[in-house]
Amino acid sequence: xxxxxxxxxxxxxxxxxxxxxxxxxxxxxxxxxxxxxxxxxxxxxxxxxxxxxxxxxxxxxxxxxxxxxxxxxxxxxxxxxxxxxxxxxxxxxxxxxxxxxxxxxxxxxxxxxxxxxxxxxxxxxxx
Amino acid sequence: xxxxxxxxxxxxxxxxxxxxxxxxxxxxxxxxxxxxxxxxxxxxxxxxxxxxxxxxxxxxxxxxxxxxxxxxxxxxxxxxxxxxxxxxxxxxxxxxxxxxxxxxxxxxxxxxxxxxxxxxxxxxxxxxxxxxxxxxxxxxxxxxxxxxxxxxxxxxxxxxxxxxxxxxxxxxxxxxxxxxxxxxxxxxxxxxxxxxxxxxxxxxxxxxxxxxxxxxxxxxxxxxxxxxxxxxxxxxxxxxxxxxxxxxxxxxxxxxxxxxxxxxxxxxxxxxxxxxxxxxx
Numbered sequence: 001x002x003x004x005x006x007x008x009x010x011x012x013x014x015x016x017x018x019x020x021x022x023x024x025x026x027x028x029x030x031x032x033x034x035x036x037x038x039x040x041x042x043x044x045x046x047x048x049x050x051x052x053x054x055x056x057x058x059x060x061x062x063x064x065x066x067x068x069x070x071x072x073x074x075x076x077x078x079x080x081x082x083x084x085x086x087x088x089x090x091x092x093x094x095x096x097x098x099x100x101x102x103x104x105x106x107x108x109x110x111x112x113x114x115x116x117x118x119x120x121x122x123x124x125x126x127x
Numbered sequence: 128x129x130x131x132x133x134x135x136x137x138x139x140x141x142x143x144x145x146x147x148x149x150x151x152x153x154x155x156x157x158x159x160x161x162x163x164x165x166x167x168x169x170x171x172x173x174x175x176x177x178x179x180x181x182x183x184x185x186x187x188x189x190x191x192x193x194x195x196x197x198x199x200x201x202x203x204x205x206x207x208x209x210x211x212x213x214x215x216x217x218x219x220x221x222x223x224x225x226x227x228x229x230x231x232x233x234x235x236x237x238x239x240x241x242x243x244x245x246x247x248x249x250x251x252x253x254x255x256x257x258x259x260x261x262x263x264x265x266x267x268x269x270x271x272x273x274x275x276x277x278x279x280x281x282x283x284x285x286x287x288x289x290x291x292x293x294x295x296x297x298x299x300x301x302x303x304x305x306x307x308x309x310x311x312x313x314x315x316x317x318x319x320x321x322x323x324x325x326x327x328x329x330x331x332x333x334x335x336x337x338x339x340x341x342x343x344x345x346x347x348x349x350x351x352x353x354x355x356x357x358x359x360x361x362x363x364x365x366x367x368x369x370x371x372x373x374x375x376x377x378x379x380x381x382x383x384x385x386x387x388x389x390x391x392x393x394x395x396x397x398x399x400x401x402x403x404x405x406x407x408x
Binding site: 012018021106107108109110112115 | 273360362
């Protein structure tokens, strides 16, 4: 039985695979995958998650729009959101944080960094 | 008669005087007796107190080591305890050091696992399809998202021997990607020698003249193209160890995946049957 649940919204199957691998290192964390922002909203309508990780640059609905929608949703507005993107500039980081993202990770992602950030936001003690 | 009366009167006075002197004496005697009794009582109380003090002192002395032998035993015990304390402190330091080493090793293993995951995902990305576009997209994603390359190009041999031409690129204009002869510049040298080139930093304008890395791509022992990285993403300052492993993987698998997908598309675009395999085995 999983103690925590995580939604990964990422259009690249390769990045999803890497994120799922990284998150599998966290005990009792169930991961659900979504292909883009719209698919992410669909998954959010069906379940409540403890944390959401989303890419910024995605077709159909990008990560920033998704964060906006999440923050205006009564059910999910308090769910921690981690943004993942190739953009490394301070402006992009601030934009994401202003929209309500809790943390920002730039690509290429490092699994230990993802694990540490998710644990921090879920208040999971390190093993 | 008168003389007798005079004699009687003198006697009476003497008796009276003696009586007074006796009373004074008795009074003084009792007063001194009372004072002496008081002193005796006070002395008695003082002696009782002193006796109690000596009793208590004696009791304390009884509790103390009664001989040199006992003292020696106590000192020996003290030495033993001191040694145990030092031993425990040493073991604690050793345990703390061991724990630190294990923590470092655990971190290292986590990093190695993450690197292996990157390589696994990269390999999966290249070989999970026989569609040329999907393979090309896979190579692009690998370079951009795993290596952190901002601008790059993939060159393949043209129909003319020893000449390379670009088939996919990112972050650089196609007009800046000329055909390259074997041995020409850094890119051409990588094709000629088959050796991977990695620069410590970008030394000139973005282009084939000053690449950051050139990775020859092989099919079996034959070099059929090169991957050229021009720039890294802003947040990625330099190549890290896993990048060199990714370069090895790309060098060995990217061309195989591309060639396999191209041949599959050119052929019947269906998986070969058992007879078709047996003909070749």
